[in-house]
Amino acid sequence: MIKLVGVTKTLGGQAVLRGVDLVIPPGKVTTIIGRSGEGKSVLLKHMIGLMQPDQGEVWVDGTDISRLRGHALNEIRKRFAMLFQGAALFDSLTVFENVAFPLREKLRLKGPDVDRRVEEKLEQVGLSGMGHKFPAELSGGMRKRVGLARALVMEPEIILFDEPTTGLDPLMAKSIHDLITGMQRKLGFTAVMVSHEIPEIFGISDYVAMLKDGRIALMAEPRAFQRTDDPDIREFISVGGTVSWPAVDQAG
Amino acid sequence: MVMMLEQLGRWVLNLVSEMGRMLIFVLSAFAWLVRPPLRVAQIVKQVHFIGYKSMFVVVLTAAFTGMVLALQGYYTLRKFGSEGLLGSAVALSMIRELGPVLAALMVTARAGSAMTAEIGIMRITEQIDALDTMAVNPLQYLIAPKLVAGLIGVPLLVAIFDVVGIYGGHLVGVELLGVNAGSYWNSIESAVEWKDVYGGILKSVSFGLIVSWICTYKGFYTKMSAEGLGTATTEAVVLSSVLILIWDYFLTSVLL
Numbered sequence: 001m002i003k004l005v006g007v008t009k010t011l012g013g014q015a016v017l018r019g020v021d022l023v024i025p026p027g028k029v030t031t032i033i034g035r036s037g038e039g040k041s042v043l044l045k046h047m048i049g050l051m052q053p054d055q056g057e058v059w060v061d062g063t064d065i066s067r068l069r070g071h072a073l074n075e076i077r078k079r080f081a082m083l084f085q086g087a088a089l090f091d092s093l094t095v096f097e098n099v100a101f102p103l104r105e106k107l108r109l110k111g112p113d114v115d116r117r118v119e120e121k122l123e124q125v126g127l128s129g130m131g132h133k134f135p136a137e138l139s140g141g142m143r144k145r146v147g148l149a150r151a152l153v154m155e156p157e158i159i160l161f162d163e164p165t166t167g168l169d170p171l172m173a174k175s176i177h178d179l180i181t182g183m184q185r186k187l188g189f190t191a192v193m194v195s196h197e198i199p200e201i202f203g204i205s206d207y208v209a210m211l212k213d214g215r216i217a218l219m220a221e222p223r224a225f226q227r228t229d230d231p232d233i234r235e236f237i238s239v240g241g242t243v244s245w246p247a248v249d250q251a252g
Numbered sequence: 253m254v255m256m257l258e259q260l261g262r263w264v265l266n267l268v269s270e271m272g273r274m275l276i277f278v279l280s281a282f283a284w285l286v287r288p289p290l291r292v293a294q295i296v297k298q299v300h301f302i303g304y305k306s307m308f309v310v311v312l313t314a315a316f317t318g319m320v321l322a323l324q325g326y327y328t329l330r331k332f333g334s335e336g337l338l339g340s341a342v343a344l345s346m347i348r349e350l351g352p353v354l355a356a357l358m359v360t361a362r363a364g365s366a367m368t369a370e371i372g373i374m375r376i377t378e379q380i381d382a383l384d385t386m387a388v389n390p391l392q393y394l395i396a397p398k399l400v401a402g403l404i405g406v407p408l409l410v411a412i413f414d415v416v417g418i419y420g421g422h423l424v425g426v427e428l429l430g431v432n433a434g435s436y437w438n439s440i441e442s443a444v445e446w447k448d449v450y451g452g453i454l455k456s457v458s459f460g461l462i463v464s465w466i467c468t469y470k471g472f473y474t475k476m477s478a479e480g481l482g483t484a485t486t487e488a489v490v491l492s493s494v495l496i497l498i499w500d501y502f503l504t505s506v507l508l
Contacts, residue, residue, distance in 0.1 A: 045381070048384075048385055049384075050381050050384055050385065074387035074389070075387075077384070077385060077386070077387040078387050080385060081385065081386075082381075082382070082385040084378045084381065084382060085378070086377055086378060088377060088378040088379050088381065088382040089379075090374075090379055090382075091373075091374075091377075091379070101386065102386045105386060105387075105388045106386060106387055106388075108289075
């Protein structure tokens with residue numbers, strides 16, 4: 001379980017996070033929504049120790065990682081994977097080498113073990129036979145899928161997704177969402193996603209957290225967003241389009 | 253007056269803070285270098301990039317530097333009837349000063365700027381963050397091999413620079429201007445001492461460190477924009493070049 005307690009962060013003289021309290025349930029898909037520039041990606045980076053809070057604590061299963069450095073932090077990071085907004089593939093490596101990278105670096109695997117696991121993941125994301133290509137030769141959607149394969153290949157306990165579908169056409173976005181949710185249901189990892197894809201995320205998330213004015217304004221199951229009285233939240237989710245609430249909630 | 257002092261104080265504090273950060277950066281990178289896994293493949297790749305891929309420009313610069321030195325030296329020495337000393341003039345200039353300084357400046361322009369741009373782009377596109385999330389230390393994976401490659405590559409390039417420059421001097425002095433070949437090579441043999449060679453090696457090693465240190469540092473801490481990357485690359489080249497010249501003066505004053 002990831003738990004943030006009173007996390008504050010100021011960047012360039014501007015207070016981005018002003019006391020975030022958030023609990024990410026294990027084995028579920030939690031999506032963080034909010035306006036652009038609210039600090040959603042900053043929040044995500046705190047969860048994996050890429051940023052340290054000015055104040056507050058970031059707990060990962062009983063360990064406060066906000067004060068950890070070096071080897072101790074790396075040990076915690078071995079339980080994580082992250083899909084970055086631009087996929088963050090290594091330009092100088094092929095698709096195969098990118099996906100194999102964490103296996104070779106983290107697990108020190110070599111040879112057929114690496115080949116098998118990489119081919120398997122590339123097949124799962126629909127990129128079989130593309131291993132020899134370089135990232136520069138791929139489209140945006142393909143890069144995201146390679147990033148997804150790289151995140152999944154270690155079969156980590158927690159995967160952070162930073163706007164996994166931004167800049168993609170609706171069909172490609174749906175395909176990426178289906179891949180993420182399908183893999184999550186199959187492998188059971190904890191997924192934390194930052195997304196602007198409203199209304200789609202209400203259909204695929206177990207929990208949604210709305211970041212507003214540097215704090216979590218609401219963290220609940222999707223149906224709770226349907227009932228909220230907060231005018232800002234209502235406006236935010238209504239402009240995204242018609243929300244398709246989970247069937248169980250419609251009935252309820 | 254108070255405002256001026258405030259500005260001066262702020263500038264000094266920023267300078268001291270930046271220097272401290274640079275020192276911690278390079279010491280941390282060397283500390284990570286000795287921890288397993290030893291990244292031999294990365295080091296070899298970087299030596300190839302800094303050394304082998306800079307050879308063309310270094311050889312070209314060296315040849316013309318040696319040639320122009322011989323040309324200038326010949327007409328100066330002829331006034332005193334000492335054309336026979338042309339070889340020693342060219343060789344000492346190349347080995348003591350021009351070889352290390354010009355080769356390091358060429359490496360800065362070709363490989364140093366590319367290093368800053370490469371690391372800067374990796375920073376902007378979150379590739380360095382991606383390394384961190386995979387529990388791979390970027391200082392160990394990215395920076396340390398480049399520092400080592402600078403320490404190995406630049407001295408090798410300087411050695412090539414010296415040899416090519418001396419042959420360039422031979423081409424102009426002996427083949428074109430008619431200086432006796434025996435005088436040219438004998439004067440080199442009698443004038444150049446081991447301490448000149450050691451001095452050149454010491455300079456080239458320290459210049460190699462300066463180039464790779466400054467250029468990787470500027471790339472690593474680039475601002476997250478295209479403009480920031482451009483500024484970082486310019487600063488890396490300018491700062492490396494200036495530091496090479498300043499450090500050269502200090503080393504020369506100690507070595508002489």
